Amino acid sequence: MKEKAKLWLSNRDYDKAKFRKVAGRYFHNNHLEDFISMHSDRFEFETIGTSVEHRNIYGLQIGSGSKKVLMWSQMHGNESTTTKAVLDFLNSIAEDVENLYNKSLLEETSLYIIPVLNPDGAANYTRVNANNVDLNRDMQDLSQPESRLLMKVYREFQPDFCLNLHDQRTIFSAGETNLPAILSFLTPSSDIDRSITGARKDSMSLIAGIVKDLKDELGERIGRYDDGFNINCAGDTFQSLGTPTILFEAGHYPGDYNRDVTRKFIFKALRSCLEQIMNGQSPDHRQYLKIPENAKCFRDVILRNVNIEGDQKDILIQFKETLVHDRIRFVPVIEGIHKDSVLFGHREIDAACKKISLMEEGEISENVVVNKIFLNDEIFELNPQ
Ligand SMILES: [Zn+2]
Secondary structure, eight states: OOOOOOOOOOHHHHHHHOOTTOOSSOOOHHHHHHHHHHTTTTOOOEEEEEOTTOOEEEEEEEOOOSEEEEEEEOSSTTOOHHHHHHHHHHHHHHHOTTSHHHHHHHHHEEEEEESOSOHHHHHHTOSSOTTSOOGGGOTTTOOSHHHHHHHHHHHHHOOSEEEEEEEOOTTOEESSSSOBOSEEEEOOOSSTTOOOOHHHHHHHHHHHHHHHHHHHHHTTOEEEOOOOOOTTSHHHHHHHTTOOEEEEEEOOOTTOTTOHHHHHHHHHHHHHHHHHHHHTOOOOGGGGGGSOBEEOOEEEEEEEEEEETTEEEEEEEEEEEEEETTEEEEEEEEEEEESSOOOEEEEEEEOTTOBEEESSSOOOOTTOBOSEEEETTEEEEOSOO
16 A cells, blocks of 8 residues: 655744745735745746736646645735745745655645735735725626636636635634634535535545644634635635635734744644645544634733723723734724623733723724823833734
8 A cells, every 4th residue: 555645744844844034914926926036946936817906916836646726825915824834835845845745745736826816915915906806705706807817727727626725813712712713714615505515525524634633732722614605705616616625714823913823833734634635534524513613702902900980891902904114013903892891812901990091192992092001100012013
């Protein structure tokens, strides 16, 4: 019997593979083009089309195997973690083609990779494209050049599997718990009844296998999304065309607003998924149903027990990601003020009934920016960087 490739997931191996020239949340075509030119002797990227603002959209095919996998990242322009993990993955192949995993991956599979599907959104740090359209709601209308391109690649490449790569917000917990969903997955529905089709079973099995492989490191901190059907989404569209499709979502690891830790877990999840595809070995699909469904139990910061005009309240704060001079700033904004909030803060500060005031002039109320606050006379900086 042919020897199966061994999973290659140690942190030390990842450290070697990591493409260190990119860091932080702001990733756009210039970064990708640096990667492409650095690896031009190894990978033949092609320009497969252009965006609304005429930026190039790149694609890469590697491997010569019969199992075809199409993956695309940054269809939401401000969701770059999975793109960086994809570059780490390609870097790991470029650095060590003789590695058993890499060798058998390139023999058993053919991969088509679109690292940045929405380069305008990436440059402008927006979810939507330059026409203000969410490409992941445009897969039936195909009104935008970027979504048309994804469909064209899908039709021509005829993948056996699709991987749809995204970032999720910091609010998600794995179930109604105080465990953040560091990664989330979904096997999208292919019809309104959410039928468990053959394609869905296959993608469920793959997700169950990824969760099993990452269990030691992430424990229960992996969630799955609600599978409500929306045919306008890429996943639902491809799944309804019979192609097993997996949505990957990079989530929040405590304190890691640059998502450097999550990037590593996405890399490992990709390796796990592709290993299962090349070996044709995955757990029973029903294991997928044991993954907790995501809930929205987190906020970035919660100030507990603040004295507001004699009342004791909790102040919920979310960071607004803002592009300033080529960097993403996390601007703390008051989202709500409640009594005894049942939510969890990634950071919690107990004000112990002290009075709150802002560093700048202004009232404590919703939508107000709170970079620095006073609790009585003590200063707290709420910005994470
Ligand atoms: Zn997304």
